[in-house]
Amino acid sequence: MDGERSTNREFLGVGWRFPLQVTPSGRIAQARYEQRIEEAIVIVLSTVPGELPMLPEFGCGIHNTLFAPNDSRTVALVVHDVRQALTRYEPRIDVLDVHAETTLDAPNLLLIRINYRVRETNSIGNLVYPFYIRESR
Known part of the structure; x- marks a missing residue:
């Protein structure tokens, strides 16, 4: 059973930490x-659509409200x-x-509170993402 649980978690991914960090031994820090x-959610919310030339639609439209009234x-x-x-x-979560x-x-x-469920493990996660709106007055 423990081996099965470990295999299921592999789907969640392993990769470089965001923001990029270096370990004391000089290696690139990894997130698992x-x-x-959680780091992928922050990347999606922090990316403005059109910012990535190879993925022009990727990102979140909240940046269109940057100068909107709160x-x-x-x-x-x-x-x-x-x-x-x-x-x-x-795709790894249900919002x-x-x-x-x-x-x-x-x-x-704006404090954006996100509650989500990890599909593979059925564990519940939450994240608070701070987003600053600068009114155009």
Whole structure:
């Protein structure tokens, strides 16, 4: 059973850490399994569509709201764009919930909370992604 579980986790992936890091021994640091998925989510949300020449559609449309007012319409658009991007570009997870909220201390900051399930292991994960909106006033 333990060998079967290990094989299932291999699907989650192993790769370079993001952002790129070097270990004390001089090797490139690696991310494994669930950590790799979390880093992939951050990459999807941080990439502006059109930014990657070989994958021009890859990324998340939240960057189109960069100068939008921080109101309920913008929050709903951000939630929609995050859900759509993760559903399209991260096949290892099921997006359970996406919620965005502002804080009184930083009115131009949206905290995007993402709850997801890893398909292969059925484990639940969550991530808070900070996104800054600079109003155009």
